Amino acid sequence: MEEHTIWVTVLVNRLLGKPALALLTALHIQPANPEYPIPNHVSMELLVFLLSAIFFLWLKRRISVDRPGGTQQCMEAILTNPMNVGVRDLLEDNAGHAGARFVPMLGSIGIFVLFCNLISVVPTLESPTAVVSVPFGCAIVVFAYYNWCGLMHHGPLGYGKHFLGPVLPMAPIMLPVEIISNLARLLSLTVRLWVNMFVSELLYGLFLGLTLIVFLFAGKANALGYGLGIVPLFVPVVFILLHIFVAVLQAFVFTILPVIYVSGAVAEEH
């Protein structure tokens, strides 16, 4: 499928296209579209990063203990909230009181995935997480982070003992099973996020196309057809709502699974 370059990609390539092309040529990598070497998903990621950075820097100046505004309270709900689904709550439930030191990394990943998923609701933009390399990148970061946490906490030998299972005689069976299941975590994180985002965009586009055909067909009949033909065009709105729901849910799952992995890596066995 050929990729339609959106206006963000055009702008980013105007700014950073030449250095990017020079870097890719130096590494002997052929870009998919030499006119626009930075692809859609990379420029959308940069846009999400820029918007989040501006938003959070603006919010940081307005943080106040005595008079929190509405925005501060909304953002604090991501951290800790009455339903116990904030990042800090999840870490405390799973990793104990010392779990709060993982909040910066896991919270950042969660917020990045959330904004990447939701940005496709804006009309001319598309979701970077619908391209397989972006969720793969996020999953690699999570994989490296939880293994790093385990290594730092237990030391290499201590962390290796985790892979040998509960009892030493079972180690020859447990070791390959544990290694494969850890690699499978990488795969499942990637595919779950990518396919959910891709499919919900696909469903919306599909139903929009179908109802558009109905509208055009009804419009050819007579003027009343144009009037009544608008009604089927409201059907894809349900799919936009589904897309928003799936986006938030998948960002939540992409936060809680790394919480569980990190807690498992730094767990002390009794």
Added chain:
Amino acid sequence: MRRYAVFLVAVLAVLVLAPAVFAADGAVPETNWVAITSGFAMAIASAAGGYAQGKATAGACEAFARNPGAAASIRFGLILGLVLIESMALYTFAIVFMKVK
């Protein structure tokens, strides 16, 4: 009942052998087995996923009926379980999407 089964098998046999008619002009279209298999695979994955999600929802509703005070934890566990089961069916969709031309 048996007559309908025999009739159905006869119809399917005709449909599968139908492309042989093209042998007259020498061009036999290759059956796209990948597409047929992917259709069945996706149907089976969606059916199994739907059954599992039904069981999860039923368990959650019964747990809520027994213990309405634990509604928050039950709801949290239900949503998490449903999302993970959904992703299993979507892995099949990923393969379908990558392999079907």
